[in-house]
Amino acid sequence: MxxxxxxxxxxxxxxxxxxxxxxxxxxxxxxxxxxxxxxxxxxxxxxxxxxxxxxxxxxxxxxxxxxxxxxxxxxxxxxxxLFSLVARTSESRVVRVAGPVMHRLAADLEETTHLCVLHDREVRTLLSVSGHSYRLREWEGRGCPAWITSAGPVLLEGASPDELYVRFGATEEVSVPDLWSRIRRAEAEGFAREVEEFEPGLVGVSAAVHDFRGRVVAALNVTAPTERFASRLDHAGQAAAAAAAKVSAQLGWEPRQ
Missing domain, CATH: 1.10.10.10 (Winged helix-like DNA-binding domain superfamily/Winged helix DNA-binding domain)
Structure with missing residues (x-):
């Protein structure tokens, strides 16, 4: 017409x-x-x-x-x-691509895995799956401060101290120098870890998912009780990093050597 x-x-x-x-x-x-x-x-x-x-x-x-x-x-x-609409859609490419990889990671580690994104000052969960191949919807859509999670440092990869001060401000709530150190450590190790900062009795690891431009668009997170997971953080972090790399590759990311 x-x-x-x-x-x-x-x-x-x-x-x-x-x-x-x-x-x-x-x-x-x-x-x-x-x-x-x-x-x-x-x-x-x-x-x-x-x-x-x-x-x-x-x-x-x-x-x-x-x-x-x-x-x-x-x-x-x-x-x-707007964020809620995006978070709920099953057609989101990152969610579609990450889902099968997360199921394998959850089964290998026998723990729950989460797909997280950064929204302003919060980390929000888009998708949660367990090692038993079902979704844990009570986590989906939930947000928590970025600076108390392992997902925060990987989602903030590439941010400068000045950018962190702009985003979080110079408040007692957030120690920008500490957050900057955690970001740099995550970049060096390939994953970030968190020990009972999010919640007493819980520890976790997260690794970055990149898109075809190399931008961090999500994080794969594994969180579990301290008593059964604390001694496995290094192994879990490496497994999460390998899983995140698989998702990134399917999104078109080719890491520089």
Missing amino acids: NEANVPRSVRSQGHGLRRDVDLLEALGSPEAHRTGGLGVVRIAQLVGRDKSQVSRALKALADEGIVERDPDSLEYRLGWR
């Missing part, structure tokens, strides 16, 4: 949707990811639109939970509802 034959109201809706997608693309950009959010002026510059138009569109998206506005900085970021 020729666009000229499409009713004006339908064309207007299509153009409006494309403009909203442009805003979401800006909020999903590396710049927004690095700084933790973008202001209206910067977003308007990126999409080439009038500031007042962008402000109205963002407010409408925020009302629906598609984006969020920080009450202190007044900057926008992708919202909980």
Whole structure:
């Protein structure tokens, strides 16, 4: 059908949707990811639109939970509802590719495995599977502070101390120097470990999943009770790293020698 034959109201809706997608693309950009959010002026510059138009569109998206506005900085970021939709879809390529690999890892270690992503200051679980080939849905969608997990350091791979201060701030809650050290150690060892920082009596390991551009897009995590898992962290970390590399390869990543 020729666009000229499409009713004006339908064309207007299509153009409006494309403009909203442009805003979401800006909020999903590396710049927004690095700084933790973008202001209206910067977003308007990126999409080439009038500031007042962008402000109205963002407010409408925020009302629906598609984006969020920080009450202190007044900057926008992708919202909980958009993330929830992505997290729940069974068509997510990372979830599809990671699932079978996670089942094998869970069976080999006889522990539960989790697929995690970074969302602002939190690590959130997209998928959880056990060694008995069933999903543990109570973990899926849950978030926890990135700095108390083993997944946090691998998901923050490549971040500079300045970027960590921008994301987490200089608060008593987060020790950026300690987090920076954990990131560097994870990069050197190929996996990160966590000993009862997330929860007393639990330990865990995580390894990074890369996409075809080499960006870290997820982490494979294994968490289990200290009494049965603490002595196996090195072995589990290496197994998680090997599994994460398999997922990365299926996503098109070719590690540099």
